[in-house]
Amino acid sequence: xxxxxxxxxxxxxxxxxxxxxxxxxxxxxxxxxxxxxxxxxxxxxxxxxxxxxxxxxxxxxxxxxxxxxxxxxxxxxxxxxxxxxxxxxxxxxxxxxxxxxxxxxxxxxxxxxxxxxxxxxxxxxxxxxxxxxxxxxxxxxxxxxxxxxxxxxxxxxxxxxxxxxxxxxxxxxxxxxxxxxxxxxxxxxxxxxxxxxxxxxxxxxxxxxxxxxxxxxxxxxxxxxxxxxxxxxxxxxxxxxxxxxxxxxxxxxxxxxxxxxxxxxxxxxxxxxxxxxxxxxxxxxxxxxxxxxxxxxxxxxxxxxxxxxxxxxxxxxxxxxxxxxxxxxxxxxxxxxxxxxxxxxxxxxxxxxxxxxxxxxxxxxxxxxxxxxxxxxxxxxxxxxxxxxx
Amino acid sequence: xxxxxxxxxxxxxxxxxxxxxxxxxxxxxxxxxxxxxxxxxxxxxxxxxxxxxxxxxxxxxxxxxxxxxxxxxxxxxxxxxxxxxxxxxxxxxxxxxxxxxxxxxxxxxxxxxxxxxxxxxxxxxxxxxxxxxxxxxxxxxxxxxxxxxxxxxxxxxxxxxxxxxxxxxxxxxxxxxxxxxxxxxxxxxxxxxxxxxxxxxxxxxxxx
Numbered sequence: 281x282x283x284x285x286x287x288x289x290x291x292x293x294x295x296x297x298x299x300x301x302x303x304x305x306x307x308x309x310x311x312x313x314x315x316x317x318x319x320x321x322x323x324x325x326x327x328x329x330x331x332x333x334x335x336x337x338x339x340x341x342x343x344x345x346x347x348x349x350x351x352x353x354x355x356x357x358x359x360x361x362x363x364x365x366x367x368x369x370x371x372x373x374x375x376x377x378x379x380x381x382x383x384x385x386x387x388x389x390x391x392x393x394x395x396x397x398x399x400x401x402x403x404x405x406x407x408x409x410x411x412x413x414x415x416x417x418x419x420x421x422x423x424x425x426x427x428x429x430x431x432x433x434x435x436x437x438x439x440x441x442x443x444x445x446x447x448x449x450x451x452x453x454x455x456x457x458x459x460x461x462x463x464x465x466x467x468x469x470x471x472x473x474x475x476x477x478x479x480x481x482x483x484x485x486x487x488x489x490x491x492x493x494x495x496x497x498x499x500x501x502x503x504x505x506x507x508x509x510x511x512x513x514x515x516x517x518x519x520x521x522x523x524x525x526x527x528x529x530x531x532x533x534x535x536x537x538x539x540x541x542x543x544x545x546x547x548x549x550x551x552x553x554x555x556x557x558x559x560x561x562x563x564x565x566x567x568x569x570x571x572x573x574x575x576x577x578x579x580x581x582x583x584x585x586x587x588x589x590x591x592x593x594x595x596x597x598x599x600x601x602x603x604x605x606x607x608x609x610x611x612x613x614x615x616x617x618x619x620x621x622x623x624x625x626x627x628x629x630x631x632x633x634x635x636x637x638x639x640x641x642x643x644x645x646x647x648x649x650x651x652x653x654x655x656x657x658x659x660x661x662x663x664x665x666x667x668x669x670x
Numbered sequence: 671x672x673x674x675x676x677x678x679x680x681x682x683x684x685x686x687x688x689x690x691x692x693x694x695x696x697x698x699x700x701x702x703x704x705x706x707x708x709x710x711x712x713x714x715x716x717x718x719x720x721x722x723x724x725x726x727x728x729x730x731x732x733x734x735x736x737x738x739x740x741x742x743x744x745x746x747x748x749x750x751x752x753x754x755x756x757x758x759x760x761x762x763x764x765x766x767x768x769x770x771x772x773x774x775x776x777x778x779x780x781x782x783x784x785x786x787x788x789x790x791x792x793x794x795x796x797x798x799x800x801x802x803x804x805x806x807x808x809x810x811x812x813x814x815x816x817x818x819x820x821x822x823x824x825x826x827x828x829x830x831x832x833x834x835x836x837x838x839x840x841x842x843x844x845x846x847x848x849x850x851x852x853x854x855x856x857x858x859x860x861x862x863x864x865x866x867x868x869x870x871x872x873x874x875x876x877x878x
Contacts, residue, residue: 523860611698612736631873634769635776635800637733654808654840659747660737663811666776667759667806 301639337363355381373397373408378416390417391449397429407432407622414449416481423449423483423580440492450484450507455472482509494598497525498623503539523559531559562657577602579623583631585668586616591631591669594636595650598623600642605629607664631669638665696726702731706741710748718741722755723768726775752769754778761787762799773803780807793827801833802826805840812844814853822861831832 303574329340343355357375375397380390395412408618409428488505503520519537526532535555580596595603595617603625604614610629619627637656649655649665658664699707710731714724730751734744758774759766761784766774774787790802802823809819826836839860846856 301792320772363802387724608726608733610734612729614736634767635773635804636731652841652844653809654804654837656804656807657780657811658733658737659751660734664733668804670798670799670800 304359331432336360353385355379367394369399371399372398375412380647381407386418390419391415392417394446395429404436405432408444410446412448414547416449423481441490441494443487443489445485445487446481446487447479482511484509495621499523499525499531504537533559578642578648580649581640581652581665583638583669585669586628589630589632589669590628591667592626592628593617594626595623596623597625597642600625602643604641605638606641606647607636607667609636609638626657631667633669636667638667640665692815694728698728699731701735702744703741706731706744709741709745713748713752714744717755718750720756721764722759723754723769723771726755726772727751738744750779751775752875760784760785762791766791766799770799773800773807777807777810778843780810780819781816781841782806782810783816786824789824790827793824798833801836805836808840809843809853809857812853814843814857817853818857822857826864829865831864831868835864835868 305352327342330447330549332443338358340358341356357377357379359375361375363373373396376393377396378390378392380388382388391414393412393414395410397410399408400406408429408431409556410431411426412429414423414427429444429446429448431442431446433440433442435441462551484507486505488503488508489637490501490503490641494500500520500522502518502520504516507517509514509515517538519535519539521533521535523531532556534557536552538552578595578597578600582594584592584594586592593605595605597603600623603617603619605627606612606614606619609631615627615629617627619631620626637658638650638653642645645648649663653665653667656666657665674851683839696707696711699710702710703777710727712766713810714727717724717837730748731744736745739747754775755771759771762770762774777787778784781814786806787803790799792800806819806823811818814822822839842860842863843856844855846860849852851859852877
């Protein structure tokens with residue numbers, strides 16, 4: 281019952297968004313990594329189903345992993361986010377995620393997290409603050425709720441820089457058999473409980489900075505931070521990753537380093553590792569790390585005549601999931617562009633000779649004049665872009 | 671037989687007009703509430719009777735509907751567009767193309783004075799004014815003072831700047847403004863650069 285209700289709520293949240301906003305995509309990955317000083321042959325298969333819309337994302341996936349150093353284990357996760365804006369520029373984002381892991385020699389455990397984020401979102405910068413609550417499944421003990429988080433981001437020409445501070449649970453591979461009670465006077469939620477004598481559930485406070493860049497077929501991310509816990513020394517971590525789209529639905533990716541310990545629940549990664557894999561999807565990432573409001577923006581625009589009155593409209597929008605155009609030539613109805621790979625979107629329209637008004641919208645955000653296009657007053661207190669078709 | 675040929679010929683010639691009228695007819699306002707649609711259509715009919723392009727009026731109404739503007743706001747915007755179209759037609763001349771008149775109306779609604787449109791037409795009595803009008807409206811929308819923007823486009827046209835030169839000027843001004851240069855300074859600076867790059871600019875424009 282405890283798990284069914286949140287899952288139903290999650291399904292309800294996602295189901296309330298427009299159906300056309302949900303292109304169905306799948307991601308599958310196979311990876312091998314080198315672990316610490318010991319070469320480890322290992323595999324990871326992670327089929328993921330993503331419903332990726334303008335105002336909501338639902339990511340569900342399973343993970344099968346094993347190596348000659350570790351016992352095989354399996355994991356699953358389901359995460360969703362829904363964003364709505366009762367006040368302009370102050371969108372609210374609700375996130376629910378759950379993760380589970382077990383294996384032949386692995387105790388079953390899971391975690392449910394619900395989070396509300398209040399965003400401030402301008403076109404190229406924003407910030408957020410969050411309150412979250414977590415509940416462990418199959419693990420005794422608790423952490424102090426609610427947990428908090430703050431963050432800010434800025435984006436320019438496909439480059440997104442974000443910094444944040446966040447509290448969340450993690451399982452640390454700790455050999456303690458007896459764990460002190462929660463230090464409630466520290467101000468840091470840090471309750472814990474032994475789990476099989478090897479893993480501890482602890483509250484972690486992580487300060488993180490990330491740089492993400494996407495252009496054409498290449499996507500590069502660098503993320504690093506420091507994670508604090510009362511149970512052990514502060515831990516610095518960093519990971520660099522890159523993905524290159526070799527075909528519309530296939531991307532090669534590589535990572536090096538380790539991520540913050542929040543991922544320990546289903547994927548232990550205490551030591552730096554290198555991975556190489558293949559992603560079978562044109563979806564850029566099955567991650568909910570980036571704020572929905574910070575995901576995409578149009579950086580380049582071009583209107584090119586094909587022949588006669590037939591014109592191609594091309595938009596470069598790194599990280600976009602949906603790009604739409606509207607204008608007098610569509611009688612001001614939104615027209616969805618086709619994703620032509622990487623950050624490229626395009627459509628073909630008929631433009632009679634003359635001046636045409638045009639606006640763009642990325643990921644369901646505000647209608648804006650295309651970047652670099654001439655503008656004019658629209659008669660409703662705003663501006664629109666202009667295309668001259670001669 | 672000749673009559674048949676004449677009828678067929680007339681049908682061929684008139685077909686695009688009929689299709690166009692069908693495309694932008696009364697039914698295109700079905701997205702509006704009946705009262706708003708009626709008010710907009712009356713304004714459009716008045717415009718058509720006066721030889722003022724009426725399609726931009728219908729499109730202005732549809733734009734308002736897509737922006738969820740209330741009916742009275744849509745009617746006000748259509749009236750404003752109609753007034754701008756009529757003023758642009760008068761300033762640019764009745765022989766101007768509907769596209770030029772629509773672009774001129776956009777410039778007027780951005781804050782450009784009608785006098786500037788008339789002077790542009792005097793400078794280019796035959797050539798298309800689409801790009802100069804678009805550039806003019808863009809500069810004013812980007813907060814270049816109206817006098818500066820008008821002088822810049824008039825001067826650029828006077829010294830022989832082609833449409834591509836004007837579009838390049840606009841793009842560079844936009845880039846400068848994004849870098850923090852004041853709109854007026856960016857326009858004047860880029861206009862100087864344009865003048866220096868055009869052959870004969872000093873003899874034509876510099877003497878004035």
